[in-house]
Amino acid sequence: MASVDILFEGHLRDDDHVASTVAQVREGDAVIVIDPGLVPGRGAILDPLAAGGLGPEDVTDVVFSHHHPDHTLNAALFPSARFHDHWAIYQGDVWTSRDAEGFALADGVSLIRTPGHTPEDISTVVEADDGLVVFTHAWWTPDGPAEDPYAPDMAVLHDSRARILALQPKTIVPGHGAPFAPSDETPR
Secondary structure: OEEEEEEEOOEEOOOOOEEOOEEEEEEOOEEEEEOOOOOOOOHHHHHHHHHOOOOHHHOOEEEOOOOOHHHHOOHHHOOOOEEEOOOEEEEOOEEEEOOOOOOEEEOOEEEEEOOOOOOOOEEEEEEEOOEEEEEOOOOOEOOEOOOOOOOOOHHHHHHHHHHHHHOOOOEEEOOOOOOEOOOOOOOO
């Protein structure tokens, strides 16, 4: 089973400060970083990696939930990694087209399409030691928002949220906040 660590807990503040929640998943030889975007400084990502005995060169894969800069800005920290988005894998100067839906990065770690915030959103689904974890931008924080002001089609977002909740995850890691256990109060 995979291990999951939050490298940096993201936030949305009223003073124009925005940071993505950046996570690390380890399964076998795979070291996966999810959404290495805006953070106060590179140390917010690299220091927790180093505390776990890892350097940037040890990261094998990076996943972008979507292509907004607040989720991708620090991708260059990981020069040896394969980069994954909704339709391809990128490494060096090689672009390998593939659909993200069902793509396995490692045993128990896969991607699914969850459009909503953008039409190209994907989520990372992890079978972790303590239950299923889903990394997603279908929720910005544990509180939602119930209606994403940037979503081009709210019905599509609600369908993706329903899909994620049907997986019965123990934990959801939203794009800009603390991990949470879904409940009847979770915005649908």
